[in-house]
Amino acid sequence: METVQIQAEKRSYPVMIGEGLRYQLADVLKETTAGKSRFLLVVDEAVDALYREETESQLARLLPVSTYVMPGGEQSKSVEELSRLWEFAAESEMDRKSVFVALGGGVAGDLTGFAAAGYMRGVDYIQLPTTLLAQDSSVGGKTGINLHAGKNLAGAFHPPLAVIYDTGTLHTLPDAEWRSGFAEMIKHAYLDGEAFLQDLKARVQSVEDMKSPEVASWIKRSIEVKARIVEEDEREQGVRAFLNLGHTLGHALEKEMGYGRITHGEGVAAGLWFALAVSNNEGAGHWDLEKEKAWLESLGYPVDAPGRLSADTIVESMKRDKKASHGEIHYVLLEKPGKPMTAKVEENTIRQLLDRYYK
Template sequence: MEELVVTTDHTSYPVFIGEGIRHQCSSLLYDILKERSKVLIITDETVAELYADDVVRSVSNALSAGVCKVPSGETSKSMDVYHKVMTACIQEGLDRQSIIIALGGGVIGDLAGFAAATYMRGIPFIQMPTTLLAQDSSVGGKTGINHELGKNLIGAFHQPAAVLYDTETLHTLPDKEWRSGFAEMIKHAYIKDPEFLTWLKENVHSLEDIKDSQLLRFLKRSIAIKAEIVKEDEKESGVRAFLNFGHTLGHAVEKESGYGGMTHGEAVAAGMIFAMKVSNRLGYSKWDVTQEAEWLKALGYPIEAPSQYSSHQLIEVMKNDKKASKGNITFVLLEKPGSPFLETVDERTLAHILEETKEGGVI
């Protein structure tokens, strides 16, 4: 088992990563659980079927546990499902001494974390990620739900008390979810670790290459990058914003695909390539975008996806993005690997590049 510690100005918490560790909740989380009155495990229907019983058994040495199941997928990050979760917290009799466990992917982490941040003005929670993508989302304390006008618009910063990442749960993950999660790992490498990026490009040519014995190494490095960024800037007033590389267009594409039409990571991969094009167009960089896109395409990412949607509509959605200010669209651009910066980009430039993408042009 590997262990890391995430430190912020206000708190610090452990991240345990290892095969089969969902069976060791009572011992690994003993110091946290021993002071609690009750635990509610929030999970989705798919993950509940596979792992909820194991986790109930594993914590029940320490505490009595209830389970709240929500539908699988992005649509559960909604007001409606959030309301149902709040109702379950009340009906299960959670009090201020209780704790929530988020058992699932990024959707569950965000939803259950937001429930924990707001129930009785905030109770603690533990992240138990079960997707590759959740190596990113489970660390750092961003929680929230979507509004029909935009993604993640309602939320709170609420750090988990611990992260317990059982890599055995990844064995049941569908390929498209591996691909989705790997995009966030690639993103970490692009913005913060050129050496890791080179290593990934040299060693990962298919999804099977991610799943092999190197997985623990990938995960540890990627989580460490996230932890370094969160330590420096917990509330996203500076460098943490760089984690949004690929997300400005990515969120818009994800929304236009009808949340679930395309995975988060697939949309982010298309968004990263687009951000490189923007960076070149504004004269900040000399990316060989074709070459970068080829690597991602070979891994199965739908890089051309933005061309399926109306440029006007994508730009309207980007204006509603959290990173937009006074209707100005802000991008994380990259001069080169490891050198990100923020830039406001005007609509005309974006419209041109989106239209060129439709015609198959690469800058």
């Protein structure tokens, strides 16, 4: 088992990573949950059939458990689902000493974390991630739901008590989810430096390669990169913005192509490549764009996806992104691996680059 200790403003918490940790939950959580009253286990529907039973029986060795099954998918990050979950918590007699537990991917984690942040003015929660993308979503304390007006528009900073990451649960993940989660890992490698990036490039040339026994160590490394940035700037006043690398275009693609037509990670991978192109154009980088593209495409990422939309549609979407400021596009650029910076980029420049690379 590997552990990364995260220092948040409110508390320090461990992220434990290892194959088969779900069978040791009672031991691993014994101290953390001493003095607590009950568990509210929130399970993603797909994960319910796969991992609920063993998780419930481990938790029940510590405290009484009530289980809430939420429908899978992004639509569960809604006010309606949050309301159902809160009502269920109250009916199940959850009190201030109860602990919410999220078993699933980023959706279960974000919803459960936000529900915990607001229930009785705040109860503790634990994350049991089951997707590769959760190496990103379970670290950093951001929780939240979507509003009709946009993604993650209601939320709270609420760090968990602990994150227990059983990499054994990843074996049942569909390829599309491996690819989506791995894009955030690639992003962390670009932000970290040459060594991590070269390691991934050397070892991973297909989705099958992502499922390597090495994945636990890559997850650990990836979490360390995110933790380092988040610890420096938990509330996103400065360097945390670097985590947005690839997301300016990624979000626009997700939104304009339609959620579900391109996964979050596919959008981020296409956005990463474009961020390198923008970096070269702004004199901030010297990337061999063909080489970077070849690697991303070998992993199945749709680097050319922006060509399916007009440059105007993309630029307008970027200007409306909640991370744009006063309609200006602020880009995370990369001089070289491990050397990110943010810069305002003129919308005409973006338009010209989109036309140059995708038309």
